[in-house]
Amino acid sequence: MATKETPKHDALVAEMKQRFGAAILDVDRSFDDCTVILDKGKLHDVLAYLKNERRFNLLLDIGGVDCLELKQYRERFEVVYMLYSIADDLRLRLEVPVSELDMNVPTATDLWKSANWAEREAFEMFGFNFVGHPCLKRLLTHHEFVGHPLRKDYPLMGGQWCATTSDMTEELNEPA
């Protein structure tokens, strides 16, 4: 079923394919959503293009996925970017496969400030290393916590003893 977003998605995907070529690994249009599966090497270029030239001014969310128990996957992990363009009323999702052997991902904090905490959460939950992030510390879990709890091989039950108060000098000195 086509929605009024569909032609806009068609045009956007065509332009992205023309511009970035082989970096666009696949496009998923199920459930009327538009998802572009993207090579990690071109991630920052694509994000900058979407923000500056395609008016995707709202970075809604950054999430991680551990594909360990899925039947089909490209790499073990994925970083997922939810984008929204207020001017065009258009949503777009980017899914970027990330290998377990190389967890470096370029940061998006230079483009959207909302990426700051979103990347910190993805870091602590999955272990992505967002290169260039100003303060890549644990956010929701305790600073003494060990491991990345949303990975599929992290046990559901059990606990860790975390006792000391965190020193917040890094957050304090983070530039505005």
Next chain:
Amino acid sequence: MSDKPSIQEFIPKEAPRRYSSQDFDRDVDPARDDFNEGLQLPDINSSPMYINIGPTHPATHGTFRVYARLEGETVEKAGVDVGYLHRGFEKIVEIKQYNQIIPYTDRLNYCSGLTNNVAFCKAVERMMGLEITPRTVAIRVIIMEIQRIMDHMICCGTTIVDIGALTNFWYFYNARDKLNDVLEALTGARLTYTYTRVGGLAWDLPAGWRDNVKAAIKEVPAAIADVRGLVAKNRIFQDRTRGVGVISGEDAINFGWTGPCLRASGVDLDLRKVRPYYGYDQLEFDVPIGANGDAYDRLLVRIAEMEESLKIIHQMIDRVPDGPINVDDKTVTLPEKHDVHRSMEALINHFKLVIGGVQPPPGRIYDATETPNGELGFYIISDGSGHPYRIKVRPPCFYTMNTLKFLVEGGMVADIVAILGGLNVIAGELDR
């Protein structure tokens, strides 16, 4: 003679010892007269002071910590520490069935649990391609708007209390209590409602419920008028909130803001208008927009939104159509209890649905709903089984809280409280 102890035994033989300040260690006891002699205290006028606000400060409405470096009374630098209420929502739901997740969504934004129920079910239903019945649509719209009023009442009520005005709280809470009675009559709960199900609702409206709603919402306009009369043109309130925590629309978008906080900065973005669901495009209501993006606008936009929600309820309450509340799909809706006890097929159907759960097709979806705080999104990955493979929640106040550091730096300490309240940060949703 009795063996009972006499009263004399309880009277001390010696007079109680009187301590003098000389009995204490000089270094530890400030009661000593010479405690301050030779002590070098830092000069508070020239050196910075570090304070913690929270995690159990009453104005934080939940648990999070603001660590601030003060220069006099000005906040020079601030760091925000969250996660005190992190309960691992996204981990635990991976072993739950879709209908079992609905009680967990109540605990996200616990000021408006029904809205979260609806938002989650809406995402799963879109994934399964289910079209819910018109009666369910109408009921969901009404309960969502009641919850929007109640959520804004908590936000405005408590924020104005935090900056020193208690009376408005009672005006709002009297009206809110009536609304909560209505929801209690419907769901049996006053906080964690768990009323929706995938494909419909838990049960139908009780008899006379719509008259109860009409009676309860009659009190709301008077409460709004009372509170607005108390604060809107109040000199003290304006001094505390006008020009405090100002953020431009462009910056607010860059920080990922949505909902009333973004609209207070002058950006007209309401998902009920731009991508309507549940027939919101056929309802008449306005979207209040602020001008300055300060703490004052954020509260006044919320108060204006309550009036718009009242308009929606008035339009919908007499237009609830008759008919079933659950979709006619045996893989989603449990069979009638009467049939389960009498027919083998219904019994098998019941068993399969309870054990296997609702099973959306494999795939990924992101679905967003306009909740009182802003855009609540659910990113769901299904592998075709009865449990979601992964759910990522996009909580609206996660991004407003991210901005707090930048709003409070350079302002006064007391402004932290005024700014924090207007952002309506709910720790359950923030930390998940």
